[in-house]
Amino acid sequence: MNMSLNRIAFLYNVRRNYPDPNEKQVQLDTDFDDPATIDSFVKHLQNLNLTVLPIEADESAYLRLQENKDKIDLVFNFAEGLHGRDRECQIPAMLEMLKIPYTGGSPLTEALVLDKAIAKDVLRSHGVPVLPHQVFSTETEELDLELKFPLIVKPNSQGSSAGITNDSVVENENELRRQLKFVISNFKQKALVEPFLDGREFSVPMLGNNPPEILPIIESDHSTLPAGLKPLDSLEVKWIVEEESGGANFICPAKISPDLEEKIKQICLQTWEVLRLCDFCRIDIRCDRAGNPYVLEVNSPAGLIPPEVSMTSYFPLSARVAGMDYETLLKKILSAACHRYGITY
Amino acid sequence: MxxxxxxxxxxxxxxxxxxxxxxxxxxxxxxxxxxxxxxxxxxxxxxxxxxxxxxxxxxxxxxxxxxxxxxxxxxxxxxxxxxxxxxxxxxxxxxxxxxxxTGAGILGETLAYNKFLVKDLLQSHGIPVPRSQLFSSPNLLLDMKMRFPLITKLNEIHGAVEITKDAVSDSEKHLRERLKFLINTYKQPALAEEFIAGREITAIVLEGLNRKVYLAEKIFKEENNPNQIASFEYQWTEEAHYQKFEDPYLADLVKRAFDVLRMSDYGKFDIRMDQSNRYYFIDSNSNPAFGPKELDCAIANILGLYGIDFTEILKRLLLNTMRDAQGKERLPFTPSEGNSNNESTTNEYVAE
The missing domain is CATH 3.40.50 (Rossmann fold)
Known part of the structure; x- marks a missing residue:
């Protein structure tokens, strides 16, 4: 007999401070969500006639999942994991152990996506265009001769632009060493260094499975940024400028030639296939000056801040452009996951 | 503590x-x-x-x-x-x-159970692997570049399971039958890879304060038969026989592979050397059989050749794991070590 979807658990991590490019420690929590986002998210799920059990993905998450296992038809996994080497895949790993169905990628997919360097290696080996990169464990390692300035320095395993600020773009050895030191010491993880591209920048939301639907592409309009800000989706731009401007510095749907659009879509579909993504994700793409697109990053789970909290969260914004309200979007994600597990919804 | x-x-x-x-x-x-x-x-x-x-x-x-x-x-x-x-x-x-x-994190562990992805990653980092193809169905078209004989392996299972003499196919007909058996029995994709005839080297990486590589050659009963394989029977029913092997170049490749595959604390690699002395990484395991000599584990047998007993292995892992937990930096690999050192005289913790 087919199970039907009535009761879900919502797994999340909560941050206590709003992301601030000037507060190094606060940047560590950037991946997490505000309490208002969590509350609002739960209300929307309840509006879909579902009984919702919110569970914070902290040390007690496993026990709470185990205790409630028989009352959970599916988990909406929105958690990033608290700490550890592969924190984003802790919850999928627990859910596999407890045999509870869940939205989003498997532990392998989430682990690959979290480790930017290895995700790029895998994509490159399958012919998906990614930039050459180097991983630094210390700030003193020699720079590969292949890498030419300007370069960008990122934490290897952090999302939501955490650790990516105006200072991340480095023009010389001194700046490189300074930024490596900051990333490695502040985030206690390796730093990824790759060429900084200053061509057009896109974000591509993908929804559903076999194949996923590509929602309207978002383009960052760096020409509207305040003076002094470098043309990239930095922490300053994503969490401050975009909020203050109400989204005036991005365009959705992107004004894009059919050729480039097709190229980007093919790259994203290939990325989805290679990394075995599931249900929903958002892929960041940047072009070089010749207009060739490269995969910068994969966001899984992608940010889904409800509209009453923020009107600039990329995935829900793109869904709205496609004529899909927030609850319909959530319903589609749940439906995609249910379909994979044979759950009626 | x-x-x-x-x-x-x-x-x-x-x-x-x-x-x-x-x-x-x-x-x-x-x-x-x-x-x-x-x-x-x-x-x-x-x-x-x-x-x-x-x-x-x-x-x-x-x-x-x-x-x-x-x-x-x-x-x-x-x-x-x-x-x-x-x-x-x-x-x-x-x-x-x-x-x-102890051992690899989630990424290292999940990678270990996807041999095809492992080969992809190693190759993309310049570590030689035999040409291979993943079959989710026994009827998929065989890549024209693949050359027989081919050896078939389960993509997600270690321990030399189903690595028997029958795993080596000389013809497409035999290959199809083999793939059908593996995929239907184990409900998972199977990997076909070019069979490399030659000597087989096992590499163990062990992390203490430093990471070290220990190499040993597997000595088969029929020493002069280059087509020998480290079969399931060999691994689980016969006594392993190793002898020390030295090559700093191979030790360097192993170090790189250990990092690429996100292993931690210890790991094992199987490498084949063809008749032109070229190396091919044929298997890797982030969580290999672990135990002392009386359990006949490769880690103890090989490190024993270097004068390191099981108690010393445990000491290194205990200290390394506790150091990691305190966020201490691990030292880099010891240059050109492992395959040529005489460990019985060293105690790396003294330096700490």
Whole structure:
């Protein structure tokens, strides 16, 4: 007999401070969500006639999942994991152990996506265009001769632009060493260094499975940024400028030639296939000056801040452009996951 | 934790094994002694004055860990309910509880159970691997570049399961039959790779304060037959026979592979050397059979050739795991070491 979807658990991590490019420690929590986002998210799920059990993905998450296992038809996994080497895949790993169905990628997919360097290696080996990169464990390692300035320095395993600020773009050895030191010491993880591209920048939301639907592409309009800000989706731009401007510095749907659009879509579909993504994700793409697109990053789970909290969260914004309200979007994600597990919804 | 950084209490998590969890007797054999082996290892730890807790890798594990609160655990789990790919759930649970553990994290463990992806990654980092193709169905078109003989392997299972003489195909007809058997029996994709005839080297990486590589050549009974394979029968039913092997170049490749595959603490690689002395990495394992010589594990047998006994292996892992947990930096690989050093005279902790 087919199970039907009535009761879900919502797994999340909560941050206590709003992301601030000037507060190094606060940047560590950037991946997490505000309490208002969590509350609002739960209300929307309840509006879909579902009984919702919110569970914070902290040390007690496993026990709470185990205790409630028989009352959970599916988990909406929105958690990033608290700490550890592969924190984003802790919850999928627990859910596999407890045999509870869940939205989003498997532990392998989430682990690959979290480790930017290895995700790029895998994509490159399958012919998906990614930039050459180097991983630094210390700030003193020699720079590969292949890498030419300007370069960008990122934490290897952090999302939501955490650790990516105006200072991340480095023009010389001194700046490189300074930024490596900051990333490695502040985030206690390796730093990824790759060429900084200053061509057009896109974000591509993908929804559903076999194949996923590509929602309207978002383009960052760096020409509207305040003076002094470098043309990239930095922490300053994503969490401050975009909020203050109400989204005036991005365009959705992107004004894009059919050729480039097709190229980007093919790259994203290939990325989805290679990394075995599931249900929903958002892929960041940047072009070089010749207009060739490269995969910068994969966001899984992608940010889904409800509209009453923020009107600039990329995935829900793109869904709205496609004529899909927030609850319909959530319903589609749940439906995609249910379909994979044979759950009626 | 004592003054030297060693834990006072340690947990050992091992696979819970029942015959009905496994599709075949051969796969069951690879794990059937998990609890017994854990007790043997625990005996060594107890003799070091450490309190040892034993845990089967089951869904109730968390309750037991929270009750006992061991300072760290040895994660020896190779499968959950017979599913090897679920072994990565253990590091996930341990990380969420903030309990230090030996071995790879979730990424390293999940990668280990996808041999095709491992080969892709190694190749993309310039580490030589035989040409291979993944089959999710026995009827997929064979890549024209693939050259017979081909050896078929399960993509997600270690322990040389189904690596028998019948695993080597000289014809497409035989290959199809073999693929059909593997895919239908184990319900997972199978990998076909070009069979490299030649000598077989096993590399063990062990992390202490430094990471070191220990190389040994597998000596088969029929020494002059280049088509020998390290079959299931060889691995599980016959006594292993290793001899020291030296090559700094290979040791460097192994170090690189260890990093690429996100292994930690220890790992094992199988490498073939063809008749032109070219190396090919044919297998890697982030969680290989672990135990002392009496359990006939490669790690103890090979390190024994270098004068390192099992107690010393345990000491290194205990200290390394506790150091990692404190966020201390690990030292880089010791240059050109491992395959040529005489370990019996060294104690790397003195330097600390």
């Amino acid at each position: 004592d003054k030297e950084g060693s834990p006072q209490s340690v947990g050992i998590i091992y696979s819970e094994v029942k015959r009905e969890y496994f599709p075949t007797e051969t796969q069951y054999l690879t794990e059937k002694d998990a609890e017994h082996d854990a007790k043997i290892i625990g005996g060594y730890l107890e003799r070091m004055g450490i309190k040892v807790f034993y845990y089967p890798g089951t869904p109730t594990l968390v309750v037991d860990l929270l009750r006992d609160r061991p300072e760290m655990v040895f994660n020896l789990v190779g499968s959950i309910h017979g599913q090897e790919y679920l072994a990565s759930t253990i590091p996930g649970i341990l990380e969420s509880l903030d309990i230090p553990y």
